[in-house]
Amino acid sequence: MAKTYEPDTGQQSPRGGLILLQSLILGLFCLFTVRLWYLQVHKGEHFAELARENQMRQASIIAARGMILDRNGKPLAINEPSFALGLIREDCEDIQATLRKVSEWTGLDYQVLLDTYIRGKKRSKQFEPMVLISNLSYELLAKIEANAVSWPGLEILIRHKRYYPDGQTLAHVMGYVAEANEEELEKDSRLALGDHVGKQGLELVLEQRLRGEKGLKQIEVDAYGREHDQQVIQEPRTGGNLMLSIDADLQTFVGKQLEGQAGAVVVLQPETGKVLALVSQPTYDNNLFVLGIPPKKWKELRDDPMHPIQNRVSQSVYPPGSTFKLLMAACALSEGLVKTSDTAFCSGSYRVGDHDFHCWKKGGHGSVDMRAALVHSCDVYFYQLGEKLGIDRINRYALQSGFGQPTGIDLPHERSGLIPSTAWKKRRYGENWTRGETLNASIGQGYVQVSPLQLAKFLASLVNGGKVIRPSLVLDDPVEVQSKLALSDKDREFILKAMADTVQAGTAQKLKRPDAVIGGKTGTAQVVKLQNADVRQKTHEMPYKYRDHAWISTWGQKDGKSYVVVCMLEHGGHGGESAGPVVKAVYDYLFGPVPAAAKSAAKAAGQPQPAQEIGD
């Protein structure tokens, strides 16, 4: 046996070799034991945490924005589902190629998408989809759905889109929401790219009340991002619904009255300051902004000479014209400088230095007391009153009464208007105040500028017993009394009576109706200084932009219901003539048509209809 393979049998295996094998085994065992100990025991906790992170992703749950309703529960701002294209960058194999593909599908510029991505990268959490494109059209949605499968990381997201059923009618009140911009995202860490925030109107001012709170969910995913299980950690909280004091039907009705004109109407309840209608014409469709307004459309709106985006109720100020005489009378009475029975003589003009200040009535009003001066809107009476008061006293009283400052309504970018003073002039122009300027201010001309809303607020304080109340759009918000009008009840009622007389026999007779108490004061505010004060041109003969602003400030009471209605027509011409019919229509709507019985009773009484006074 052994002979056959003799050379082989001597030493079976090298001794050194065996030792080598055994030490290799020992080395292998020790090496792996140490390494396994290190990974599994020493750092086990750390890796266990990493494994949990691997499989668990946290994602936000979108919270719906609160709805906005009118006082009768009619929806004014609602949420509709919309689709957005999201990108989870961790799942995306090649970001640039993916974005190029998206650009190809949508026709959007690649560079724009890349910029969006770079902005989104900064603030989206790990594995949280960032919104590349909001509000996909159904056409695009279908296209992307069909193709996105082969592009990992792309995902169709369901979001809420704001919709305003009465877009045009309420645009200035509601404002709109749109995608948060860089600045807004920077300021508010709760916002993510693609989130919508209020940009204008109530949506902006009440953003915090309307916006909900996002929820949080934990999703178990596999390495391919497929979701296996999810668990809500924090439920989303829907934003609060808001019921407005606005009456959508009244709003629509008033809007129709102003159609084709540039102007503002505000209707509010004097006791509470709650606004029933807030109309500014011309208007725009706020739904356009939600979808991201196309640049061309935006340019059109911005450059429109009629400024449809401007809210003329609170964001525009005008010389108030004769409606300012209400404040003049209140100021004089509260100062106790004049008695209501004191008279002045109006010859048609009033001479200061070498300049004649005219009354609107060429022949003059003759001898007028305060009541007559208000009813017939005598300028000369108020020139003299102004001289007695002096501009600084007028300024102080007007500021106390709420002019020259924002009213505090729940709308943004409110303008303060202007009540001049000697100090203001010095500061502004470095010049001294002149007597003539006081006269101009006394009839609501010159430097004086007020917004329709400020006037409505002042009127409300006259009607409600002297409470200066913040105008409010939210039905259930508590009434906020800002200050008390410095005016005795007797004097206040005197002014109200004079206003009622103005409707009965003065410049606002258009409003007269037998079944309600209505008081009013008209105003016709000059836009430019007349070149020739003697020749007052007829409105329709003047170029549009030089025409006067037409004002009418009114209150009306019937069956315990009380309203303040202020109307201003930009370049509308004569106050009572053009603004009067608008307000009359509003009262007809509010109080219903005049009952036939009341009409005939008035006729039967044989009261001769006084000649309509067309005056300031």
Next chain:
Amino acid sequence: MSPLDRRLITHINWPLLVMVAMLFGVGVLNLYSASGFRMGDGVSLNPFYQKQCIWGLAGFLGMITMTLFDYRYFKHVAWPLMILTIVLLAMVPIMGKTVYGAKRWLDFGLFSIQPSEFAKFATLMLGALMLSKGTGRLGWLELFTILAVALPPAAMVIVQPDLGSGLNILLLLGGMILFRGLTGRVFKVLLVVVPAIIPCGWFFLKPYQKLRVLTLFNPERDPLGSGYHIIQSQIAIGSGQMWGKGFLEGTQSQLRFLPEKHTDFAVAVFAEEWGFVGAIVLVALFSIFLYLLAGASRDAKDRFGSFLCAGVFFYFFWQILINMGMVLGIMPVVGIPLPFISYGGSATIVNFCLIGIVLNVSMRRFVFKKA
């Protein structure tokens, strides 16, 4: 071929056979888990573990075959097999089938073969034959003779490219040479020269291979690319902690964060589900397995048998070291499977056949019959 003697049966190396069966059993059990992945509504299975059983059965038959004849016949087979291997390897670039970007297979219509597997056997047998001649330590001349014969097939395998198999062949041969022993001078020179040559090999690596080596030292440099394997593998193993997440409960593997989990990274699945305790048991099983191979080498009746067993020892030793080293994050990512644990058809058959050779050697350690 001599018929099987009854004494041969009684001398079967049962401990080795039992150890192989245990390792293979653990491997199949682990593949069952590694084949599963969680779908929306439960665990779904890929049929890898079933296929592996079939490969194991084929390997078992191969193993039996390897014991049927006296291992000393391999002495006569060694040279022809080496020549055949070189011919087949030479055919690969010309008419090979391209799979995953590499030409490794020869398609003969009815069946396909991987000549690199032949190269393993050829190198093992020829190496054992050449090294078993003479008793002293190797001098320069003998060393170069052996390298001149064994290096060309290894080089041909590497350029296929099949770095894993090529490296395996080289290391097997190197292990056998060390097993024989080198003269002091040769050893000292090689101790200086070999570490100097290895960095030169860097320039022959493909870019993706370079990247793998670099990511070993810093996996975070490319966490979603080549570093992903290493990071996810370590997370899987580490998160198993002391006692493991339990069978079929490994999140890293079930949720498919672990790549190649049924092949190269199969042991990470095991370590995740069975924890430190389970992993140590597995390492111990492998150690015992290697110890039994070393024992077979020691107990062999002749030097040829001893060298055959040593060659098989090194074949498994390097695979275990490189694969587990890679999975544990202490070796670069090289596509070398873990014997009996990783899924793989030809690897399983080759492994069993090699065990067959060792069984052959140890069952004939007492009886030598005339051929």
